[in-house]
Amino acid sequence: MNVLLLAGGLGTRLRPLTEHMPKPMALVINRPWLEHLILHLKEQGVQRFVIALKHHPEKIKTYFGDGRKWGVSIQYAVERELLGTAGAIKNAEPLLDDRFVVINADVVHDTELKPLLEAHERHGGQVTIALKEVEDPTQFGVVELDETGRILRFVEKPRLKEAPSRLINAGIYVMDKKVLAAIPSHREVSIERETFPALIEGDAGVYGQRIEGYWADMGTKDRYRSLHWDLLRGASRLPVPGQDDGDGIRMGKGCKIGPGVLLVPPVLIGDHVRIGARSVIGPNVVLGDQCVIGPNVRLSDSILWNKCRVHEGAHLSNCIFGYGLELGSRHILHEAVMNRTGVMQA
Structure with missing residues (x-):
């Protein structure tokens, strides 16, 4: 069984x-989230992947190639136009097994896949949705x-008193390939608004299975920081x-920390990072590989990519910096989000 x-x-x-990169390639604790995901699934025995691409597909293809560096096999299904969630699955149909995730x-x-696969076997329906x-x-x-x-209906973004439950679609599905016949080709199709309701109405057997463990949508800047x-x-x-010091400070290899630096946990420092004297880093700070922090800098609630x-005396709070950005001496930024071309958004 392969995973799409x-x-x-x-x-x-x-x-x-994400102006110039797919969202799954955003760094999460100093590694592209898509890489975390592939390695997490590999640990569960998944060896074959199909990745559906549209926005800057070359960034993912160049990074992962055929997957052999990670000990897996990767194929790609590229959309020429936006096809929506169901349309992307339909576009990948030739690469998918008779049952797939x-x-x-x-x-x-x-998430662990085993409980979902076991539930799919038990109920005998055509779709199992992680809840x-x-x-x-x-x-x-x-x-x-x-x-x-069995799922009776979906309610999209209900008011709290109108919600039929507190169980939400977690974006993970086990599917039998025959359900793809219900998805039109070559147009945008939403799996949540079109495909699943049609399968439910047609009595195809759409079931839900509750999942445990951590789950977070990283779709907004606030959610990205909080996760x-x-x-x-x-x-x-x-x-x-990184190496855990036992007090909430994790540090990579080859780092140079100046005298009088205060690290306030939780803090994650990548490889080959330099921090100047008397800087205060934390709480809630992630520094990517090869970052250089000058003396007397104050960082809190911020994420800096590689x-x-x-520079000296700058203060950052609630900020996110993309790759290779530079901030001048004594600048003060609060809730700034900047990409690698320096575009800032409050």
Whole structure:
């Protein structure tokens, strides 16, 4: 059984970070999220992947190639025009097994596939949808189930008092290939608004299975930041890189930390990072590989990707910097999000 990773979305809510890259390639604790995901699934025995691409497909193809560096096999299905979630699956149909797993590749999670596959075998339907219970379902597609786990209907972004449950579509599906006959070719099709409701109405057998563990949509800047703080605090089984000092500070290899530097946990420091004297780093800071932080800098609640430079006396709070950005001396930034071309968005 192979796994289809949907990685073709535009990532509009995470711009400007995703202006020139697919959202699943955004760094999560100093590694592209898509790489985390592939390695997590490989640990569960998945060896064959298909990746659905649209937005800057060359970035993913160049990075992963045929997958052999990671000990897996990767094929690609590229959309010539936006096809939506169901259309992307239909476009990949020639590469898919008779039964396959679909995963939205821009959701951060540590889901185990085995319970989903076992549930799919038990109920005998054609689709199993992973369901996650959340406190506030109003920003998601909420499902109503019967006592057997069969899904009766979807309610998209309901008001809290109108939500039939707190179980949301987690963006992970086990599917029998014959259901793809219900998806039209060569046009945009939403799996949530068109395909699943049609399959439910046609009594194809669409079931839900609750999943446990960590799950977070990284689609907005606030969610992107908060999932990092979750991971640094150990909320997920996903591995956090660096050597743990036992007090919430994780540091990569080859780092140089100046005198009088204060690290306030949780902090993740990548490889070959330099931090100047008397700087205060943290709480809630991620520094990518080869970042250079000058003296007397103050960083909090911020994420800097690889090769960023922050000069003497600058202050950053609630910021996200893309690759290779530079901030001059004594600048003060709050809630700034900047991509590698320097475009800033408050």
